[in-house]
Amino acid sequence: MASRTLFGIPVSAGIAIGRAYYLNKSHFSGTVRQTVSDADVPFEIERLNRAFDDALHDLERILTLVPEDLKEHSAIIESHLMMLRDQKFRKRALDHIALTKINAEWSLERAVGDVQEIFASIADEYLRQRMQDVRLVAERVLGKLVGGESGHQAIKHRAILLAHDLSPADTIELDVNKIMAFATAQGGKTSHAGILARSLQIPAVVGMEGLGDDLAEGGIIILDGFHGRIIIDPDEDELARYTDLQAQFEGYQATIMRSCHLPAETIDGYRVQVLANIELFEEVVAVNDNGGEGIGLFRSEYSYLNRDGMPTEDELTEIYMDMASLVAPKKLVIRTLDVGADKLMRMQSSAESNPALGLRAIRYCLKHREVFRTQLRAILKASVLGNVSIMFPMISGLQELVEVKKFYREVQEEMHAEGICFREDMPMGIMIEVPSAVITADFLAREVDFFSIGTNDLIQYSLGIDRTNKDVSYLYQPLHPAIVRSIKWVVDSAHRAGIEVCLCGELAADPFCIPVLMGMQVDSISLGPQSIPGIKRIVRQASMEECNALLKQVMASHSVARNNKLVREMIFRRFPEELMFYSSLVDD
Structure with missing residues (x-):
């Protein structure tokens, strides 16, 4: 019987070879x-x-x-x-x-x-x-x-779990020691299934088309967590090739984990701070385990989701204080609410015709100031611990930033009058993620303590594409000359004003882009905890001399194809081992 392959979205790297077990819980x-x-x-x-x-x-x-x-x-x-x-x-x-x-x-x-x-x-x-x-x-x-049974206790031997979807409660009811890997029909890169897989440190693929309970249970399958695929009924050559890749990756993982707590410093002495993006309190454990040097982006939206009513000031204060205490003495950067919370909280049925460009993030907060005030007060209260910074998303220009700062000062004055303690000089930054903020970065840099470049949104808005739309996702090009020049301009503007700049988003976790970012001399990068060890290893093996030379070539190029070629040649020459384990490089 010939093998067949199903494709999905890779969310946790690794290779698993074993028998399939289908958890059919979709009623x-x-x-x-x-x-x-x-x-x-x-x-x-x-x-x-x-x-x-x-x-x-x-x-x-x-x-x-x-x-x-x-x-x-x-x-x-x-x-x-x-x-x-x-x-x-x-x-x-x-x-x-x-x-x-x-x-x-x-x-x-x-x-x-x-x-x-x-x-x-x-x-x-x-x-x-x-x-x-x-x-x-x-x-x-x-x-x-x-009245159906979950079948959770039915796994008798180690297997690759296939399911319509998988929740944390499912994993608790299952014997996780018997799960080698899993694939789900539902989910995306940011779904909980991915978070679960990474916390369990097992390979996983989600959003897998064609994953149904018609698959022969108990048959041998290969799950490829690098490229997002399952091979059903693999032949001997496929089994041999993936068995070899599995062994190589396990050795690679052991190597990078042994050195993950070392600083990310190049061979010629340039150091970049490697921070983590998180949304859940419990992810701090993974940050520390993987050598993260702090939290560069704490997405505060989770506290507002899936609840009856808005969180109170006391609830938010407790969350932020607990997070800051757990992270201390490392930094914690809290991004203020980055969503139109009325849609999520009250389930209002009114829909915007273009939500990506609508009432979201700082625009929503300025319109709903009581919601904004509650969060600002909670963050200010947490600032007494000394390691908290505040960051405002989706700033589009100087006038908007001035309005935000004015309201921020009003909240501070209210708290002064009430005798509430907070850190007067808590660092304040903004996200640079829309083209207007890029163009006016030199003006904005004079008003804040740091920049954080949100590359996911910046690329979409700059290139006019939706990266989740399969029909145009091929246009999502991080090394497009417009993107490279935009990031370089923001970094230079920040440094001329004497402030630091962090880069977060998928670019920060992509080995393909790290040498270019280092050539720009970004001060820090912020990425998913599981990506930290591999990126730190690349930084330690690189030199600023070669990164500067690469950046000079890329900045002079007007072609995406040429930029990809320049970077690929350097990566192949300098970091061949890393190439084996990153689909963004292998598939391009």
């Missing part, structure tokens, strides 16, 4: 619409209420079972509990029963669909992926309605 695929009589409506409402309560009790029990080495899952499970306690989501489903006279199962599916329409209008990929949380919670409720 929605079998849900049918049934009309019920007026007399049966109370019964259906009671069924749905009982299912919500049972699912809630299940998750509360599972939360108590989280072992110490998987504590990073707790926050995600707690967010799912918050959704189950949210009466608005439950009421949506109950209203469908009462108003349209349909069965409980179908009403739950309708409620999920309502929420999905709202999430679809959100521009930010990370926040769009939180829709998966809603569906995972609904799956658990639906499981209680249909």
Whole structure:
């Protein structure tokens, strides 16, 4: 039998070779619409209420079972509990029963669909992926309605787990020691499945097309976490090749982990600070384990998601104080709210025609100042610990920044009047992620203490493409001359003003781009914790002399193809081992 290959999105690197185990827990695929009589409506409402309560009790029990080495899952499970306690989501489903006279199962599916329409209008990929949380919670409720067994205890031997989707609660109920790797049909790069895989340090692929329960369970498969694929029924040559690659990667991982706590300093003495991007409190453990030197981007949106109402000042203060204490003495950069929270909190059905360019980030905060004030006060309270910085996203120009700073000072004055302590000179920075901010970077640099270049959005806005759209994703070119020149201009503007500049986004984790960024003399980079060891190793093996020479060639080039060729030649010559383990290089 010839082998066949399925493709998805790689979210955790590595190779796994083993038997497949399919976890079929998607109950929605079998849900049918049934009309019920007026007399049966109370019964259906009671069924749905009982299912919500049972699912809630299940998750509360599972939360108590989280072992110490998987504590990073707790926050995600707690967010799912918050959704189950949210009466608005439950009421949506109950209203469908009462108003349209349909069965409980179908009403739950309708409620999920309502929420999905709202999430679809959100521009930010990370926040769009939180829709998966809603569906995972609904799956658990639906499981209680249909009375199906999870089958979680059925894995008797180590296997590669295949599933429609996978939540933290699923991993707690499973024996994780028997999971070699996993693939899911749902999810994206920023979905929880990816976070789970990286915390478990196992290979994983998500968003896999064609992954169904028709696959022969127990058959041998290869999961390639570098390139995002599964090979079903591999032949002898494929098995031999991947077995060899697996051994090489394990050796490479051992090597880079042994040196991950060394500074990222070139052979000729240039040092770049390597920080981490996180969204969950529990990810700090991974930052420390992988040699991170602080938190360059703490996405504060998670505290606002999947809850009934806005978080209070006390709640936010506790989160930020706990985070700063855990990170100390390393720095913690808190980015203020980067989403239109009214869509996420209150599930309003109004959708913007172009959400990526709409009321989001600092624009939303300036329009909803009470929400902004609450967060600013919480961050200022946490600043007394001495290692906290504040960062404002989506700043488009000087006038907007002046308005933000004016409101920020008003909040400080209020706290002074109330006798509340905070750090007067807490570092304040902005995200440079829209072309207008790039062009006026020299003006903006005089107003803040640091820049952070958000390359994901900057590339999309500068090149006019949506990198999540498969039809135009090929145009997402980090080494496009316009992008290289934009970043160089921002770095130079910052340094002329005497402030530091950090670069975050996917570029910071791409070995393909690191030598160019080093040639620009960025002060720090901020990336996912799991990428830190490999990037630090590249920096330590490089020299500024060769990085400067490469940058000079790239800056003189007007061609994306030539830039890619220049960088590829250097990487092949200087870092051949790293090339084997990064799909962005191997596939280009």
